[in-house]
Amino acid sequence: MIRTIYQAASAMMAQMARQLTISTNLSNVDTPGYRQQLSGVNDFREMLLSRVARADVRLIGSISTAVRLDQPELDLSQGALVETGQPLDLAIAGAAFFTVQTPEGLQYTRDGRFRLDEQRRLVTADGFPVLGEGGPITIPPGDVWVDPDGTVRVNDQVIGRLLLTEFPADAQLELVEQNRYTSDVAGVPSQTAGVSQGFLEQSNVDITRAITDMLAANRSYALAQRALQIADDSLRLAVNEIGKISA
Template sequence: MFRGLYTATSGMMSHNRNQQVLTNNLANANTPGFKQDQTIMRAFPAQLIKAVEAGNSTNSGSKIPPGQTTIGTLNTGVYTQEGIPSFIQGALKETGNKTDVSLMSELLPINPDTQKKGALVFAVRLDTNEIRYTQNGQFTVDQDGYLTTGEGYRVLNQNQQPILVNSTEFEVQDNGQIVLQDGTSTNRLWLGYTEEPEQLIKEGQGLMRWGGNQEDIPQFFEDVQLLNNTSTFVKQGFIEQSNVDLTQTMTKMMNTYRGFEANQKVIQAYDRNMEKTVNEIGRV
């Protein structure tokens, strides 16, 4: 009897976790470069239930060995797999701001060997000197003239060094080359490419760290032979919007709520049955 209670409880916990992920997606629907998380509900291993039959004696006195009859399987509950970001490119929004730069991952070629289309990322340096990645190209220029993210992290160039632009009057070419107001061009945006963007782990503030093998870490696009014929990697004056589908997310939230409510009713039914067992059957 209690097995079903535990199964329903795991269902409530799983739906609750799924609702948290969907709520976070909805809250970031207007965050530039945000990638919605997707969750999958998986079942715990099912248990095979068998009835053990005692052996009988025949008329001749020989003993029939005990046997087993399969009754069926019993599910032991579900769990929600941690959210995995979807790196489908969001819609582009024109802002006209020279400090806004959008990645053009949608234009990347498909690798004929793996049938995968990778993704592009910017690189920034934290205050701890660690490197992180982002797809939010809504940049600004700090008081020292360096190109930074909205949170103040400096954007890196082809040598993974901070980019000094001195003012907001600069041009970004399709290949990431930065041309300053005086016509000089010594910096290029570090544009990293990876075929396994799902290995990027979100850390908040639009930043991600690499969680996969170090040999598969994002590479500067010029070092990737597959991209030799690709000409456009970024677009200035545009930002990539969140790829959250509001209608789909709201629908999933309602379905998740109904699933939570259904498991809650199962637990309430178990509670009533146990109360009846204690108060009525226990008197006999």
């Protein structure tokens, strides 16, 4: 009975965490370059049950001890590109990321809403330098053009080339503040990604799937909560009623 309470409680916690992940996705539906996080609920390792009353021990079967939420995985699928007409709005087609210099070190983003700061450096919306292959990119006055390979030109003069970074398929990317990511492994300059000037990449959140998953998580939470209540009521009955001595 107590095992049932623990199982139901762990299921409730897992489904609550799952709902928080889905909520984060839904709240970033309109965030350019956002990558949705996918997560699922699985059993902890099962426990084998054995018949031990006799010398010839035989397996009875297995029982799950509880459930857990898998570590959310980042969905790196391409989002739709939407034209804005702004010369400093940039979108990547491919698996690469823009490279950003922050006080915490290098971070990476697909959010191409860039601007110029007081020093005419190309920076993110919150003011961190966007790196080129030679460091921060400073843009002099003039008409800005960005080639598909990331080369930045002003009035036909080459200013630099954007540092587009790719990561191995097994690299873990962690979402940090302001729609930027860090990685547990070093990336490499991309040789295949392309840049579209005057476009922004939209979030790749699948709204239909997210809402369906949220409803399923809510339902699973409610069922686990009901199972916990039933187990608690049964335990209370066993303690307070079954052992009572009749007059």
